[in-house]
Structure formats: structure tokens, C-alpha cells
Amino acid sequence: MNQKYQTSESALSPSGRFGRLSYLGWNMLMSFSILIIIGIIAAFSPGLLADPTTMTGSSMLATVLIGIAYIVLLYFSFVFTIRRLHDRNHIGWLSLLILVPGINLLFILYLIFAKGDDRSNQYGPRRNAKGWEKVLAWFYILIFPLAILAAIALPAYQDYVTRAQQAQMEQSIHHVD
Template sequence: MRSSVQGTQLANDSPLSAQGRFGRLSYAAWTLISSIFFIVACIAIGFGIHQMSQREIALSLQFSLFIFFVIGSLYAGFLYFNFIFMIRRLHDRNQSGWLSLFYIVPPLNLFFIVYLLSAKGNERLNDFGPARYTCTWERVFGWIYIALIPVSIIIGILIAVMIPTYQDYLQ
């Protein structure tokens, strides 16, 4: 039986719907899952294109446009679901989902993501329904995502430092 928070029943609705709420770890977990799916799909497409080029199959303009459409569709789906997750996270803060549009403003999007990952949600019933139960696997994936953030920043800095050094080495 599910526990209740402050006398309200916890919701366990579909995570792919904009209706409802996401806690911090649920948001992080579903963002990680969508990112992994997108990256794996793009790698598979890239691997297929590489295999075709190794076999010296000429890539026609129509095929190139098809690949462009497929990758564009994947990216559109990735953005759609990330907006859904952001809306649900804002609902947990009892805020309008329209605030998710801050994500498309380049200077603000980094601060907005930090806000979504760190701001505590409402524990009680709010305008968007009862709190959503965070499953154990969502907690694990959420913490993995949070741990990957500083690791990716460090790797990005190292790459930014190493690229000019490697270019000097090549010359």
C-alpha cells in the first residue's frame, strides 16, 4: 500500500504526460533515460551511415535528406519529452508549465536546469494534484544523472584544454 503525504494520496501517473508532478529525482531519472535513448539512436544511425560509406555505397541526396529528417525527428521527440519533464517538475513547485520556455533562452537555460534539479517541490496537494511517488529505480537513475553532471563538466574542461595542445602537436 502506498503511503500518504499530509493526508493526500500519492499519484502514480504516466510520466510521459504533461499532467501531474515530478520530484527532483524523478525529473533527473527521466531526463537521463531520454538522453540515453537519444544518444544511442544517433550512434546507431551514425554507425549505419559509417558502414554504408565503408562499403563504398554512394549516399544519394534523397538518402541524406531522409537521414536529416530522421535525426531531426529524434531531436524533436527528445525536446518534446524534455519539455514534458520540465512542465511536470514545475508543477511540483506549483508553478505554470509555461516557465519551461526559459529553457530556450541560452543564458538562462543553465540556471533554469540547476533550479529544476535543486528546488524542493511541494509535499502537499497543490494546484496540479497530489505528489507523485518516486520509485526506487527513479531514485537510483536520478542520483546517477546528478553524479554525471560534474564528471561531464570536468571532461569538457579537459577536452577544451587538450584540443589546442593536440593541434600544436600535429603541427
């Protein structure tokens, strides 16, 4: 493969290779884009989270648009996974492991931490990560653990606040008696 292949390939195509930082960078870009799209849809559809039996036309449209965004997210998740597998010189069909509960977590960790081939393989030459891919990848690496921590800590804190308020109310009721 020559340099022309390197510059003319599309990152949104399943053919070609993605190193670890490119894989994480594109996943960050995709996740951020989908969140913005879903946020915009939700902002213009106030009844989106309402009772499903009382859905209006606009909230049904919003639900369909979010469904389409999810399908796009799923498609590009497979594309990026296939490209990452190609970097490891594996066939793209292994990307179906994403659909297997339990194994998918181990598989994604493998894709993140396993080093790719340094030389050309049957899927093309080694692809160097672009600068913005590296920035997004490191942002992803820093933000993801914080998001997991927040997902654990915020509900625990909310539960603590609720229990403290209940205890305070019970104490004030017993104090009045």
C-alpha cells in the first residue's frame, strides 16, 4: 500500500485501520455528537419523557429521531470497532462480540489496550492518529472515569440527602410530640 491510500481513505468507512488513539478519538467525537443531537431533540420536545399513553405528535417524532440517532451510533460503533480490529490484523466479523453481554466489556477493553501492528498488514498500512484524534482520545480517557465516578457518587449522594431529610422530619415529628 502506498501513501495515496493513507490520505484518501475515509475514517467513516469500515475498510482501513484505527490505532488506539484514533479509535478512542472517533468514539469520543461520535458520542459527543449524538449527545448534542439528542439534547437538541429533547429541548424541542418537552413531552418526550411524559407518559407514553399521552404522547403528542412532536414527542413521537422526537422518539423516532432519537431511535435513528441510536441506529447511527450503533453503525459507527461497528465501523470503528472493525477498523480497530483491522489494526490488530483481525477480521471485522469479530466486532459482533460487542453484542454479547459480559464479553463485550472485556472485548472493548482489549480494543483499547491491545497494541496494533506496527507494519502494514492485509488491511493496509499503519495509520497515524491525527492531532485532533489524540486530543479527543485523551479527553475521553480523562472524562470516562470521571463519568463512571459521577454515575456512582451522585445517586449515592442523593440517597444520603433523602435519608437525612427523612430522619430530620422524623426527629421534628418526635420533638413536637
